[in-house]
Amino acid sequence: MKVPVNEPLISKEAKQYVQEAMDTGWLSAAGPCVQKFEEMFAEYIGVKHAIFVTSGTAALHLALSTLDLKAGDEVIVPDFTMIGSIFPIMYTGATPIFIDVEPDTFNIDVMQLESKITDKTKAIMPVHIYGHSCDMDPVMEIAQKYNIAVVEDAAEVHGGTYNGKRCGSIGTINAFSFYGNKIITTGEGGMVCTNDDALATRARSLKDLAHSPEKRFLHTELAFNYRATNLQAAVGLGQMENIDMFLERKRSMAQKYNTLLADIKGITLPTTKDYAENVYWMYALLVNDKLGMTRDELCIKLKEKGVDTRDFFLPCHSQPAVQNVFPSTETFPVSEDIANRGFYLPSGIAITDEQIEYVSDVLHDIANA
Numbered sequence: 001m002k003v004p005v006n007e008p009l010i011s012k013e014a015k016q017y018v019q020e021a022m023d024t025g026w027l028s029a030a031g032p033c034v035q036k037f038e039e040m041f042a043e044y045i046g047v048k049h050a051i052f053v054t055s056g057t058a059a060l061h062l063a064l065s066t067l068d069l070k071a072g073d074e075v076i077v078p079d080f081t082m083i084g085s086i087f088p089i090m091y092t093g094a095t096p097i098f099i100d101v102e103p104d105t106f107n108i109d110v111m112q113l114e115s116k117i118t119d120k121t122k123a124i125m126p127v128h129i130y131g132h133s134c135d136m137d138p139v140m141e142i143a144q145k146y147n148i149a150v151v152e153d154a155a156e157v158h159g160g161t162y163n164g165k166r167c168g169s170i171g172t173i174n175a176f177s178f179y180g181n182k183i184i185t186t187g188e189g190g191m192v193c194t195n196d197d198a199l200a201t202r203a204r205s206l207k208d209l210a211h212s213p214e215k216r217f218l219h220t221e222l223a224f225n226y227r228a229t230n231l232q233a234a235v236g237l238g239q240m241e242n243i244d245m246f247l248e249r250k251r252s253m254a255q256k257y258n259t260l261l262a263d264i265k266g267i268t269l270p271t272t273k274d275y276a277e278n279v280y281w282m283y284a285l286l287v288n289d290k291l292g293m294t295r296d297e298l299c300i301k302l303k304e305k306g307v308d309t310r311d312f313f314l315p316c317h318s319q320p321a322v323q324n325v326f327p328s329t330e331t332f333p334v335s336e337d338i339a340n341r342g343f344y345l346p347s348g349i350a351i352t353d354e355q356i357e358y359v360s361d362v363l364h365d366i367a368n369a
């Protein structure tokens with residue numbers, strides 16, 4: 001059997017809306033699905049404003065751009081995340097200030113947060129890794145105390161909650177991704193979410209070349225074209241109509257893996273904190289000493305049996321693209337450790353019970369061999 005790491009499920013509604021969009025001739029960003037998708041997403045997440053853009057990276061850049069960051073400003077960001085969290089900080093000219101993560105949730109370690117704040121800190125970017133919320137109350141309290149913004153990177157957590165509030169609705173201005181492997185996909189795409197009217201207006205303007213409100217084709221500031229198309233929004237609308245079913249499938253996948261893998265001593269299963277509703281974007285595991293082999297050895301054996309996996313992200317501070325601009329010898333023990341030991345199993349919304357059972361059987365065979 002071959003089990004891909006992530007197979008999406010494209011709903012019949014998405015196909016139907018795309019067909020309708022094609023039939024009406026509305027392909028560009030000016031089409032009617034864009035506003036409908038933004039409204040539906042805003043309502044679901046529980047924010048006043050949602051602004052549809054071309055990618056998660058663009059959404060983070062747009063969100064950060066509304067905060068008027070400049071060279072020398074600092075943005076605190078976890079060392080363990082996808083590089084798509086970091087590059088947007090660098091685009092603004094600001095400096096990413098890395099912070100280590102918790103060993104169990106892989107999210108920003110709030111105990112270390114206050115020690116990272118300086119008079120140059122302009123924003124904190126908590127990243128909700130693999131579908132599990134960060135501990136947001138301490139983040140928001142510290143941000144308020146020092147009067148700095150919070151930009152949630154919610155690219156991996158559509159529908160996940162923190163103490164009942166949806167991730168992506170808590171920070172000052174927040175971002176989602178709709179890349180092909182995300183819980184809601186539009187192929188490529190992203191969303192900026194905020195409750196702040198002024199920041200939303202600014203984001204809408206910067207997204208679309210900052211045409212002056214008084215006079216079209218008059219531009220008073222440097223801006224971007226981050227407009228996503230009506231066809232992408234049509235896909236998003238159809239997928240959003242199915243989000244509850246998608247999340248149910250994610251949860252039952254995780255429950256099944258949790259039950260089937262519980263007796264394997266050599267791997268550490270995902271944790272879920274009381275404050276979080278985990279949406280298991282990816283079912284993420286750590287290899288520990290008891291397995292008797294490394295993560296890389298295990299994943300090669302899994303691959304030989306047709307089970308596709310992905311390694312964890314590499315620590316961002318050590319990425320050449322970051323070191324070239326911000327050389328540093330600082331170390332981040334947790335991030336560096338989990339990057340070596342972590343991987344995720346096939347976790348797509350389309351995964352079947354038979355596939356999960358097969359993956360579990362293969363893992364048992366390897367662990368007991």
Ligand SMILES: *Cc1c(COP(=O)(O)O)cnc(C)c1O
Pocket residue numbers: 055056057058081082083084085127153155156177178179188189190
């Ligand atoms: C996917 C992802 C991004 C980037 O989103 P793109 O749509 O691929 O640009 C940013 N941050 C995190 C945590 C992600 O998982």
